[in-house]
Amino acid sequence: MDGVRAQSKIYRGMGKAAQRIGLPFDVYRPSDATDPLATGNKVVSALPAHFTADGNYTKPNSYGAATWQAMLDGAQVAVGDYLTGDPGTFFIAARQPLLPILAVSCNRTVSLTQGGTSPVAVGWPASILVESPRGDLPVEDVAGNPANPSWRVLLPAVAGVQIDVADLLTDELLRQYIVNSAELTDLGWRISATQTTLLTDSVIHHYATVIRLIGKTITLRRQTKSGGANPVITNTDYSVKALIAGYDANLINGTTVTVKDLRVIVGTKDVNGNAIPTPAPADWQVIIDGGAPRSVVTVRPEYAGDQIAVFELQSRG
Template structure:
């Protein structure tokens, strides 16, 4: 048996297991960086998720967004989303023979590029405002979890608290490149500034500082 046939059998086996133990999810395949689900789901599939333990012998823990996914992998691709009424995941990796890796999404984000100054001499106000930010990605479910530290604000008054840091995971989309100082907003109206944006085989991994204004 060659590797392609073996992989198909593994994925088909995942699909059969999911039919028995997993609820139905709508499968979405992002079609655009702006409003990625505008054309609706491409399929409905049973899927089951476990805390990287195929024996289903342990629960997930705080701050751990990755799961193993049992789903018919012959119908999915890296970057697809599985969504139902209570859960949203994106598929981060489908490596040969290994379990399908998925990421649990708890927020919906937009990624914006602040205005870039190009002129010289006497100019008007050049700071960043909502009106002069360019949307790069809008309406993308993502994992947004607390980072390991906070940062003191510039004013640093006695009653000020540290600005929290966040770790964000979401799929990449061809042609969209993120960089330091890009802005992220979420469905809770929180605002973040990207400190580092790493494009990995699993998608984007961003470290961001929450902005106070």
């Protein structure tokens, strides 16, 4: 038996084992640098797969470990593919001959801007874990600021994109990171990055583009009252595309959404090109996923400019 036949038998055996103990995952193969999990990138539906820390079932995965051994039919996937299912999102980092398939668990979704204002990669699931508990000196260099955390980012190779020092990464929690070093290996990108809160022109234009490409459409409703003792209420709805940090449908189902749970970055115009007034607690509501309107209790503006507005909402059902 030669190596090719041995590899085929190994993959086939792993696929049969996954059929018994695995869970279904959809497989996506990125076709360009924008939204790798787009519907058009799906190449396999409901592929049985199982992920384990060491292959021997003797220990669970632990803190700070992003890599897993994947049990699945390796003939159905390629390096750089994403698998999404109930256990989470993974990307295939390596299919080394006669060895277990290496996968990386993704806990964040990132976009990348380099040397300008428009993102060159948008919506890529990645692993972002703490690299150093000490962090670095604050980029803002303001007295009393805590050190900025350092993070290790793992990401598949992105076609046509070469990541370099000083590039900007952002994630779906609306955190932003400056790349300190970037190494492209046969497993994908291994990046060291420092978190920062510095809002530069590049960051503003970056968010404006990401909102346009992959933003979630929500409704901001403004209520105006007229008529004295028995006022007539008029609703004006603004459909806006937004990036929402910490959003979870359970949080707005009859409970209070705290400021930290719902931070929103929106464009300054709605989907029809109309300007959006700054929301105020007295007469504004927010509607997400077609749910019930939630009264806006608190608005804490962080930034309002020509391209984007950043504010934090506290809402109550």
